Amino acid sequence: MVRLRIVFMFLLLAVTGCLFSGPPPEPYTTVHYYQFSLPGFNATFDPLVEQFHRLYPKYRIRVHALPTGTDDQHQFYLTHLKTRGPGGIDVLALDVIWMAEFARAGLLAPLTDLLPPEKWSDFFPASVQAGTFGEKHYGVPLFVDGGVLYSRKDLLQKHGFDRPPATWSELVSMAKTIMRVESNERLYGFVWQARQYEGLICNFTEFLPRGQPWLLPQGGGRLNRALIEPRLRFMRSLLTDGVSPPSVLAMAEESSRHVFQNGQAVFMRNWPYAWRLLQQADSSVAGKVWMSSLPAVAAGETGHGTLGGFLLGMHRDTPVADAARAWIAFLARPEVQRTLWHKLGLIPARKSVLRSDPPPDPPPVNVLFEVMTHAVPRPATPLYMPLSQSMQAYLSGGLGKVYSIDEAMRLMDADLQRLTRVLNDKTGA
Template sequence: MKSTTTRAFQWVGTLAAGALLLTACGSSDEGAAGQAGPGTFEGRGPITYVAGKDTTGSMQPMLDHWNKLHPKEKVTFIQLPTDADAQRQQMIQNAETKSDAYTVLSLDVVWTSEFAAHQWIDKLPEKRFPLDKMLKPVVETAKYRDGLYAVPASSDGGMLYYRTDLLKKAGVSQPPTTWAELKADCAKVKKLPEAEGMSCYAGQFQKYEGLTVNFAEAVNSAGGVVTDANGKPDVDTAAAKKGLDFLVDSVKDRTIPKEGITYLEEDGRQAFQSGKLIFLRNWPYVYSLAGKSDIKGKYAVAPLPGLDGPGSSSLGGHNLALSTYAKNKATALDFMKFLSSEENTATFLKEASLAPPYAALYDDKALIGQYPYLPVLKESILRAVPRPRVVQYGDVTAAVQREAYAALTGSKSSAQALKDLQEALQKSTGR
């Protein structure tokens, strides 16, 4: 962590000019310090930034830089648990009490509709942000009913991490593109003495938001959907069953290790880095951290495999939203523009492997030379399928987690779990 912080301060100076420019361009709606009503952006002074725990160590140096340039408008970092469900719940509790303790919220991209529909976040002025320079699927996650309610700060696409050294030694020249190939490649690698005791594959299968992501990816990668483009549930299908069966069968045949049913993102990362896994489904942030581990130079990434070819990731990432009940909204708007700028999202790419929202960064030859996974990540994002964009997202994800986990643990068949999930989703969405 110390080395990350040290490097982060090395780029602080290079950001000064850009940050000063952003300050000079400040909001034309600014006013005196204090609380503004919904849709207004007045008031200057201290604010808070609320997000899940920063496991990369890259956020605080960025906030320190802002605070140095804005001593009267300092940002305090409020770190919530790493569990996405717990983050969402604490943000909702703050909103329901109409508290001004939270100012700028780092929302999982799938929460935008829910928070906007409940008027917990403000509609934002689109012209204040360079949305035309961002990837279109990423921008769409920040909208609700054609209005902008958040600003993309990072995107995310799931990728398949794999051990290049072991696949090469086993005679496997390319990473798998289908689930069948993944299992066949595992069988070859596990015959190596170096792979003794290793497991094949893991993702995020504990009963939390990560399971919703992994379940949706399996369903989409088999040609199914959880909900259609209009939010209507359609998960009790043959295609969806093929996706869920891949996960269930993989638990049964130990392609997914027994302990994999308990994994969150960090559990899988640590297992992969410590040599316990051949393949891992995870987010881009793992790339830089794995490069500091014992497997440095021994891994690469590929698109997620699917039933008959490359699969589809769930579209991840985080958007910046402004709490309806916050104070000092003029400062907040400037801070959101600062944090989501192309320069600063490029820094988060370099420091923490966070996927930037800006299209040009994925095509930058110099960056690709440093971060060879960028083309794979761009493909993952462009092919990604959003999780259900519904107002009742909390009920929907809870139902997905409950039924998918029941299937994975064997308390229900895949067919029964999908039938029950279809009924639960229809009840939750009224569709």
């Protein structure tokens, strides 16, 4: 009898073990969120994640930090968005230039109904435009950025100029005057980013007249040569006339900042992040700098910076759509965008947040507001990445006299037509 009881208990335990083998069921709905890494990233995001968990006790956020370089992030997304396995992407932070590519490929879910219309209107218009494809919102603005002009206030005032230049021709005139009178071989007129990389496209966009398209509307297969060619000639004249040094052909953001911060340039084009660094105690120009909108092409026009920043997107096949949408809406909240501004220096995409409660020692908020209001996005086309790479090569070659301006324009236009044919062949258009 005892033996039968032992056998019965053994069978019962065995059956019970079979019924409950493997890990226990997950008590939470987990969202896998992928975004860039930054200094101070964990210290800022960990409390935000904890706050979200308190608001939504059944949801959990797993934050995955990607490399800082946008090219590495883009390649990671291309590799992992098309096949979504366990732990795959649910929510992702996207550079503003990727949205059309990923949305057209059907990799993102529309988010138009995530926020009511009046909430969308609180974001800067260019950031909303960058996240829109086919009249649907696929990206919710996380933060914004825009190109700005830095001027040596002390040098301008010394030589009789009481404000930054309003037009590019004024910048050239001021720079030449100051360089001539100062007679300092180590003082350049204007430093910017002309290296062959995405930053060159940002700079190029800022030399163009505002409100006129790069691409002609007939299928988007031709460059607007009448718009682009004279501005490319102007860019090259900055080098040939000595306003900019030949070294700008190798400059990116940090290399140009170091030149300006060491007191070796009258003007610099860069992003708002440089403001804080220029004001540090060891900076040669601390307290001697104006930050302003970039110059316009002609008097009476509005200058503009290229739109930068990131958007939040959701994978089309996420199995946790409700939780993913809740996380995106949370990150878009005013109080969260204020935290990202104060802790990480990310400029809020919400106009209401930028207007109020700035962090200690911010860049001039009135200038930031003007810059973000007039920021211009790069072309929203699925062809943008290959088009950008093509234009980087030919713009760089044109500026460096590898190509004549005519030849650079012809090669860019031919590449765009080739890319358009490839796109149409794939879509059957």
